[in-house]
Amino acid sequence: MKSPFAKFRNSGDSLESALRESTPKTEFPATLHNSIMRAIHAVRREDANQASGFAMFEGFAKTRWLPAAGFAGLVLLGVLIAIHNRPERTTSNSQALRQMSAAFTASQEIVDALPSVTVGPLSDELDKVNQDLDRTAEFLLATLP
Amino acid sequence: MISEAPSLSDEALARQTQAGSMEAFEELVSRYERRVYAFISQSCRNGMDAAEITQEAFVKAYQAISQFDPKRTFAPWLFTIARRKCVDHFRAMRPASDESPPELSDTNNPAELLAVEDERRQLWNLARRILPQTQFEAIWLHYVEDMNLAEVAKVLGRPQTYIKVLLFRARKTLAERLKPTRANTHSLSQTMPHVYEIPVR
Numbered sequence: 226m227k228s229p230f231a232k233f234r235n236s237g238d239s240l241e242s243a244l245r246e247s248t249p250k251t252e253f254p255a256t257l258h259n260s261i262m263r264a265i266h267a268v269r270r271e272d273a274n275q276a277s278g279f280a281m282f283e284g285f286a287k288t289r290w291l292p293a294a295g296f297a298g299l300v301l302l303g304v305l306i307a308i309h310n311r312p313e314r315t316t317s318n319s320q321a322l323r324q325m326s327a328a329f330t331a332s333q334e335i336v337d338a339l340p341s342v343t344v345g346p347l348s349d350e351l352d353k354v355n356q357d358l359d360r361t362a363e364f365l366l367a368t369l370p
Numbered sequence: 371m372i373s374e375a376p377s378l379s380d381e382a383l384a385r386q387t388q389a390g391s392m393e394a395f396e397e398l399v400s401r402y403e404r405r406v407y408a409f410i411s412q413s414c415r416n417g418m419d420a421a422e423i424t425q426e427a428f429v430k431a432y433q434a435i436s437q438f439d440p441k442r443t444f445a446p447w448l449f450t451i452a453r454r455k456c457v458d459h460f461r462a463m464r465p466a467s468d469e470s471p472p473e474l475s476d477t478n479n480p481a482e483l484l485a486v487e488d489e490r491r492q493l494w495n496l497a498r499r500i501l502p503q504t505q506f507e508a509i510w511l512h513y514v515e516d517m518n519l520a521e522v523a524k525v526l527g528r529p530q531t532y533i534k535v536l537l538f539r540a541r542k543t544l545a546e547r548l549k550p551t552r553a554n555t556h557s558l559s560q561t562m563p564h565v566y567e568i569p570v571r
Contacts, residue, residue, distance in 0.1 A: 240541055240544060240545055240548075241513070241541070243493055244493065244494075244497075244509060244513040244514075245513045245514075247493045247494060248408075248494070248513075248514050249408075249412070249494045249495070251404070251407060251408040251411050251412070253403070253404045253407055253408075254407075254421050257403065257407065257421050257424060257425070258399065258400070258403055260421075260425055261399055261403060261424065261425045261428045261429075262396060262399065264425050264428070264429050265392075265395065265399075265428065265429055265432045266392075268429055268432060268433060269392065269432075
């Protein structure tokens with residue numbers, strides 16, 4: 226029986242050239258090109274829709290936040306005005322300080338007015354503490370080179 | 371399609387596609403659709419699947435065109451995508467793909483069986499039947515797509531030396547299967563001794 230590869234043998238071609246020359250004919254479906262392009266166009270449209278949808282969302286978000294931004298500006302303006310009006314508050318604070326210092330003065334007067342028997346022991350203790358502090362200071366000064 | 375397209379290289383068309391030209395990509399589709407379809411239909415062994423996978427491969431290529439480096443060759447990049455699509459497809463349809471291709475009724479004498487049909491087509495049919503998938507893909511890309519070792523290696527994701535071995539084994543297997551039986555008076559190994567030592571580009 227005649228071998229189907231006799232042609233290659235007769236011509237002395239190698240298997241390599243046989244493989245090169247014997248590319249099988251594949252029937253290409255007639256509609257495939259169009260279906261490929263349709264699919265690609267669909268993908269492209271989808272991408273474009275997604276992109277435009279995102280752009281629309283961005284635009285909407287911007288317009289939606291515009292009143293909010295205006296409101297925030299108003300709040301900021303209010304804060305600035307409040308800061309601007311702070312001197313009045315400073316006055317009220319200084320009044321409070323005056324009141325507090327008056328209260329301290331009053332308490333000192335009360336202490337002065339107390340009999341020495343009441344505050345004596347405490348003042349003795351205070352003197353002792355002061356003496357300790359003085360000695361400590363002297364000791365530290367003496368130890369210095 | 372763009373008028374000056376025939377003069378443009380694939381890589382230039384890819385660059386234009388990256389810039390947003392749909393016409394440039396359509397030209398690329400026209401240039402490669404038959405080749406990709408032939409490669410996939412030979413690998414997939416099912417015409418219906420091949421059409422679907424070819425379409426998926428081009429859609430994927432369009433979506434990924436921004437990742438293509440125009441300094442490189444376009445064909446291996448596209449065939450890499452096509453091959454991956456093919457592999458993914460068969461992974462998803464594993465029960466069907468496990469069906470082994472129909473065997474020749476008399477494996478001892480393939481030459482006799484092949485005689486009834488066109489020998490050119492039969493050579494590749496035989497290759498498809500007897501060679502492992504990767505070997506078949508390697509010889510297809512090398513001999514039909516005329517890709518060099520580096521390009522085949524890129525498509526198959528293997529080192530060049532591995533591809534060299536694959537090609538050698540594929541040719542050896544084919545040559546052995548084409549060897550006539552003792553009963554056959556023709557001796558392919560005598561008439562074509564060089565098939566065992568084919569230099570690789």
